[in-house]
Amino acid sequence: MSGKIIGSLIVAIALIAGISLYYLQVYYYYDEVAADAVDIRLTPVQGGAPESIPAVVLGAIDANSSPIRFRACFTTPLSQAMLTETYRIYDDAEPLTAPGWFDCFDAGDIGAALEDGRAIAFLGEADIAHGVDRIVAVFDDGRAFAWHQLNSEFKD
Numbered sequence: 001m002s003g004k005i006i007g008s009l010i011v012a013i014a015l016i017a018g019i020s021l022y023y024l025q026v027y028y029y030y031d032e033v034a035a036d037a038v039d040i041r042l043t044p045v046q047g048g049a050p051e052s053i054p055a056v057v058l059g060a061i062d063a064n065s066s067p068i069r070f071r072a073c074f075t076t077p078l079s080q081a082m083l084t085e086t087y088r089i090y091d092d093a094e095p096l097t098a099p100g101w102f103d104c105f106d107a108g109d110i111g112a113a114l115e116d117g118r119a120i121a122f123l124g125e126a127d128i129a130h131g132v133d134r135i136v137a138v139f140d141d142g143r144a145f146a147w148h149q150l151n152s153e154f155k156d
Contacts, residue, residue: 030069030099033060038072040146042087042136043123050125051087053078055144061102067129068096072146073104080120080140093121093135096147110137110145126151 035058041050053076060072093114098105113119114137124134124146131153138144 030061030063030102033062033072035059040072040074040076040136040144041124041134042083043126044086045088053083059102059104060146061098067132068148068150070134070146070148071096071098071102071105074144074146075142076138076144077142078138080138083122083138084120088123090121090123090133090135093137094149095135095137095145096149098147105145105147113137113139 035055038055038058038060039052040055040058041052043050055072055074055076058072058074060070062071063069095105095107095110095114097107110119114121119137119139121135121137124136126133128134128148131151132148133151134146134148136144136146
């Protein structure tokens with residue numbers, strides 16, 4: 001075989017592998033979740049079981065390949081003042097990026113809002129999966145976002 005044919009074959013295989021890897025990471029493992037299948041809950045300040053909160057216009061994605069692939073966008077009629085009095089604040093919230101096609105969830109904007117006080121993060125559910133917490137961030141205008149992140153058990 002000629003070197004050009006072998007080189008072309010290697011480039012073609014690498015291109016196919018790259019496209020496949022991109023597709024698998026960004027599209028294949030994610031599934032959109034029906035709004036009625038997602039229950040947004042927050043953990044009360046006094047402890048106890050998480051309680052459901054109203055979530056309107058909910059969009060969510062999840063994957064069974066990893067417990068930290070969950071993302072949700074919704075609005076809630078509850079005020080930040082009421083939420084902070086009732087539910088546990090989560091100090092170490094770090095929103096994880098979502099696939100580009102799930103455009104309602106912008107981790108950079110959520111993170112900036114958490115830093116400058118436009119949004120407050122709450123503990124949704126501790127250990128929703130082993131070593132993973134559900135975090136819910138609520139903006140002052142009622143927009144809210146949920147995601148899963150590793151808790152202190154796996155952060156080190």
